[in-house]
Each structure stands twice: as C-alpha cells, then as structure tokens.
Amino acid sequence: MTGPDPQRDILPRGPLVGFAAGSLGMGIWVTVPGLLLLYFLTDVLAVTPWLAGLALLLPKVADVLLHPWIGHRCDVEQARRGDRRLLLLLGCALPVTFAALFAAPGGLTGAAAAGWVAVAFVAGNLLFAAYQVPYLATPADLRIGYHERTRLMAFRMVVLTLGILASGLLAPVLAGGDAATRDGYRRMGVLLGVGMLAAMLVGVAGITRLRRGAVTAVAVPDGGWRALTATLRDRQFRPLLAAYLAMSSTTHLVLAGVPYYARYELGRPGLTTVLVAAFVAPALLVTPAWLAVARRVGKQRALLTAQGAFAVGSLVLAVGRPAGLPVLVAAVAVLGVAFAGMQLLPFAMVPDVIRAGTGAAGTYTGLWTATEALGAALGPWAYALCLATGGFVASTAGQSVSQPDAALTAIRWGFGLLPAAAMLVALLVQRRYTLDPAARAAR
Template identity: 80%
Template sequence: MTGLDHDVALRRAPLLGFATGSLGMGVWLTVPGLLLLYFLTDVLAVAPWLAGLTLLLPKIADVLLHPWIGHRSDVEQARRGHRRRLLLAGCVLPLAFAALFAVPGGLTGGAAAAWVALLFIAGNLLFAAYQVPYLATPADLRIGYHERTRLMAFRMVVLTVGILLSGLLAPLLTGGDTPTRGGYLRMAALLGVGMLVAMLVGIAGIDRLRQAAAGPAAPEAGGWRALAESLRDRQFRWLVAAYLAMSTTTHLVLAGVPYYAQYELGRPKLTTVLVAAFLAPALLVTPAWLAVARRFGKQRALLAAQSTFAVGALVLAVGRPVGLPVLVAVVAVLGVAFAALQLLPFSMLPDVIRAAGATRAGTYTGVWTATEATGGALGPYAYALCLAAGGFVASSAGETLTQSPAALAAIRYGFGLLPAAMMAVAVLLQRRYTLDRVARADPGTGH
C-alpha cells in the first residue's frame, strides 16, 4: 500500500452502519458462552464432563472450516470485488440460534447433548460465514494505523452494547430464578429477530465503507498455500496465540458467572448484575483505551489490560469473605480490561495483514475467527473440568441439589485462579509480538 492510506478518514454514518453488524454477532458470542453450559447441566441434566465436551468438540470443525471460509471469502473478493454473498449466507444464523435452545421435551442427558452439539456446529459455521468477511473489512479499506483502530473502536462500542443487552436480557427471558425449556426457546427466538436486523444493517454499512475507501483489487486467492503463508507469519502467530489465551479466559469467566452467582453468592439473580458489571464499563472506557493506544501504542495498552485482568481475577477466587460490593467492583475492573482485550487485538490484526503486504485478508481472518471459536469452546470446557473435578452434580430444571464443599471450591477457584493463570500466559505470549513499534512509526502504510 501507499502512504496515501492515512489520507482517507471514514465518515461516522457508514462507521455506525458497519458497527451495527456486531450487535448480531454479540448475541452469538455472549449467550451460548453465558448460558449454554448452565442450560446443559442444570436444565437438561447433562453431566459436567459431557457438557464440556458438547461445547468443545464442535469447535474442532471450526479449526478447518473457518480458514476455508476465509479462502472462499478471498475468492469472492478477487472475482466480484466484494464479500457480500458470504455475509448474506451468514444471516441464516438466527435460525440456528433459536434451534440450539429448542431441545425437544423428551430429550435429556446424552441425547440432549447430541442435539445441542449438532446445532452448535451449524451455528458456528453460519457465524463464520458472516464474521470472517466482516472482519476482513478493515484490511480491505484504504486506511492507516490509527484509522483502523478508530474503525474497530466503533465496532467495539456497538459490540459491547450487543453483548451487554443480550447478557442482561437472556437470563431474564429464560425465566430468571426458575428457567424452563420454554423460557430458553422464547429467549432465543426474540434475540434472534434482533440479530437478523442488525446483521443486515451491517452489510449495508460495509457497502458504504467500500464505496468511500476501497483498496486495490486483490489477485486470485491461493487456497491452502495462502493459509500456510499466513501461519508462517511470525507476528501473526504470536498475536493469534496470545488472543487464544485471552479468548479462552474471557469465555471461561462468562461461563462461570451463573454458577458463581448461584452457588458462591447464593443469589441467582446476581447473574445479571455481574454481567452488567463486566460489560457495561466498555461503553465508557473504549474511547479512553483508544486514546491510550494513540499515546502509547496498541501493544503497551494491551499488555496493561491483560495484567490488570490477571490481578483482578485473583480477588474473585477469595469469594464471599471480601464482600459483595468489592466483588462487583472487581468484576467492573475486569470489564475495563475486557474492553481493551476486544478492541486492541482486533485492530492489530489488520496491521499484521497490511505489514505483510497480504491481499488475502479473508485467509488471515479465517484463522483468527477459528482461534476465537476455539477459545470460546476451551473456556467453558476448562470451567466444566473444574466442576467435574470438584464433584459438581448436574440437575434438571426445577430440581434443587446441595453441592459438596469440594464442588463449591471448584466453582470459586475456577472463576478466579484459573482465569488469572491463563491471562498470565497471554501476557507472556503477547510480549513476543514486536510489530507495533514499526506500524506506529509509519501509520500510513502499516509497514
């Protein structure tokens, strides 16, 4: 790319249109991660170890399918000059989302787990069809280092609104303290309608951005050879590895919220409070993280956020003795860090693509979204293993069981100590990423 990249400033209206697509993605990113493990163990009577596998095994398909979708996205870009057909195909996702929670009444245990696993695979495939070309947009545009961060800041704020609204509404729509199968289906149907509208608006926003700042035409994509080239990119490998640890950690925390609220704090309704405390700060602090990244660079800002998250998670492992107000405040601090964990890696990804001189943005984003999907499965699976190790006993909807002291300890430590350790790994991996200094020194090109 030329140094003219930094001359293009994107208008606010198409930015908002593009960002609106993240509302729909926010529902899929949040609700299964927040409720699906609990839905399996405490509504469908699926044993914790099997529930964890139900969420993990479908992600094996994602590791192959997401890069393939990225390749197909690059083919569409090369042949048609846009990625719209895949985006439209992804708009079927709301149907799969509703079906995921529409488990037939007679199914429990292993049979119910099989239903959820099959629909989870279908939903993840449709989600990838939308998300991969969507996230390729910043690399497709003729914009520079700081403008890419600004674009992703808009996305982050709107994504946070989607995550927050779905995270608050989903537990309430399922029936609150007494969730039922019908309540879960009602929740999925209502949120699915909102998903569809938001995703269609996002496609329109992408079209307007491309009209304003489209980059040069891309050559025909190189298939699996292009995938191999992306994996040989050292900067990309370290960024992806760090993001895997981050994604796994944040999804683990989301999966643990209902258990922590019910069994550690003794008040299931606090699930909504904790979700709000975790997600709401991002609406306020994302502009601040954008300013920090401009002043100190994305890498230094991200390392600070990762370290803050790790320290805060240790307090959650103490649990009830520190007091509810302190715990809620700590969760809010994690939310401040979470805003950076969402904004900065996603704005660093197009930096890597442009620095490599790559025109196959879809291939890179396909690997990236496969990594995100893997973290989305590993997080709940890791928490499910903690529950199983502690002897947690699954139950059906409406059934009340007393958990053992070992199970209660597993709920608490899995929500605190394990996230702290995993985020510490993310810090170590992120420190190996060295592109940011170069990209920041020449913001017009990203080289």
C-alpha cells in the first residue's frame, strides 16, 4: 500500500517527502517577492514608497475574493473527480509570472513600472492560489489523526524553510548583490522560476501517492456563498484566522524591511543575506522541537509561546545600531525560532478545525490562504507607509541618495516596534481559540 494505513495512522516517508517538496517551490514565491519586490520598486525602478506599497497591496486584496472561490471549486473537483489534481497542475504555471515580476521592460520606471509589477502580481497570486489551496487541503482529506497531521506539516515546514532559506540567500546574490541591476533581477527571476517549477511538479506526484486509497469521501458542497458563510460562522476558525492574519502581516513586514534595515540602519547592504539566514535557518533546527512541544503541551500553548517570543525579539530590533550587531543578529534568530513555530502550528491546527467543523476542506483552506495573501500584502504596505511617513527618497539602481533622519527612524521603528505591537494583537486574539484540548482528546 503506497498511501497511509488508517489503522496505523502513520504516513509512509516517501510520499510524505514528495508532498513536502511542493513547499520548496511555494517557498520561493512566498519569500522572494516579500523580500525584494518593495526594494526593487523603490530602489531600482524609482517608484515612490506609497505607490510601491499600493502596487503590492491591491493585487493581494483581490486574493481575498479569489482564494475562497478557488477553494469552493477545489471542493467541487474533489467531490466529482475524487481528487484536486486539475487545479494543482494549473498552478504549476506560477513560475512564468514569477519571472515576469522582475522583468519590467527596459525604460519603465515610476508609475508605469508599478503597473507592470501589479499586473504580474495579480496573475501570479491567482496561479499560486490554484496550487496552494488544494495542496493545503491534503492533510484534512487524509484519514489521519491529531499528531500525524502535525507530523505531516512538520515535514512540509522543514522543506518550506529550505525553500525560503535558499531563495532568500540566492535571490539577492543572483540579482547582483550590492550592485544589483535590472538585468540581474531579470536573471534571478528566470533561474529561480525553473527551480520552482521542478519542485511543484514533484509535489503534485507526492500528493497523488498520499491520497491513494486513504482519502475521506466528501459530498458535492453547497453553493460557494453558503459554504463560505458556514465556514466563517465556525467559532474556532474565526480566532485562528484572525490571529494568523496578524502573524502573516507581521512576518511579511519584517521580511520586506530586511534590505532597508541592513542598508540604512546597519550601513551594510550585504548583511541582508545574514539577516535572512538568521531569520529562516533556525527553523531547520527547531521545527522538531516545536513538534515535540506541541505533542507535550498542545498546539495552542506552543503557538502562544512562539507569538510572545516574536514580540520580545522585535523590541530588541527597535533599539537598532546601539545594541550592537551580534545582539541584533541574535534577536533576528529569536524571531526565526518563533517564525518556525508560527509556520508549523497554525497550519497543523487548520485540519483539526476542519475535522471538527461542518464545512469542506477547500473552503476552509481558501479562506486561510486568502488571509495569508492579505497578510503578505498588508505587511509590506505597512512598512511602505512607515517609509513614506518618514520622507524616504526613492531612487534608481546605482543612484546614491541621502535619506532624512525621519526616514532612518521610520526604517528602524517600522522594523521593530510595529511588528511587536502586531504580534501582541495576534497573541490576544489567539487566546480565544479553545478547540485544542478537544482535538487532542479525540486523537
């Protein structure tokens, strides 16, 4: 038997690793635009911060409508065909739009360049949703229990971390490092796009093997709006969803702020890769630890711990250069440890909610991924507003400009104080989630 054995409740390692491989490609899409796109707009294409933030926000707002619709279509496909493969294969066209993001025609700057990026971002987000929604519905489709769902998502988290780390380190280098150019960004988009495609195809094959003979049958779901409202009435899903919006916004804000913090606060653009490594690399080591903590105290308590640690680390970053580079890198590493927990635990809790609720998996995950997409836009947009408020001066590649003191302060506080405040909101909302003890008891 190539699928999981419901009696043993253990997923075979081969298909599990294949499933997780899909997150390698997804990690590139989640990381590189979040890390470089705002900086690419303001410091390479000469787009003013407020317009650059808007160009990244509006395409993501469209996702709030698109993802739930895709989730419903995903459930319809599952009920009628017995799988969600069609949407997964459609999503494999994502690498084309990824390359287009960084391939604005020569000469385009300012508003025209922002328009190009926004259109490519809309297309890319739609294709990403087509892949991500059925991908994340897989744990709820399988006949596995509380702890095995966490184990499945732990494998996914490790591979996702590899994708985030590799692309986060490679993308700035491929773009040209301290001397990044438009051609460098274009080359980076093509090379990483090829790797993204290969990983996503492996993920499709892994999902097919996991689902073989081990999928819970579902009926054809109700109409899209009815299914959507039923899901939103779920009293356990709402606080988890709201808390994840705050978490997603915060982590993407930090990611967008890394190049600015490295260049203007620390005075060394090359430290971007160091900070990215400090933020992402801990997940490779601590994900098994978070899995063990979740087994011992439950997913909810573990997640609250991660949120509190992230807030504390952010406050240290608000101090800036006087704290010293080693302390700042250590604070980013604390954020990375917390980030690992915040990537593993909420995604392991969503299948618990789906199993306890009455809605279909695709609708739940459609709303979940819409929230993630919205957070991915709100974070950079909030940081862009900080830059605009401080009077940040946009520039083209190779152009040297002097930033006002208010802009430098905005860069530091936006990277520290704002994430700390947002994460405290996430923690307070997350406390309203009460399903975890019941989910553990039903194991």
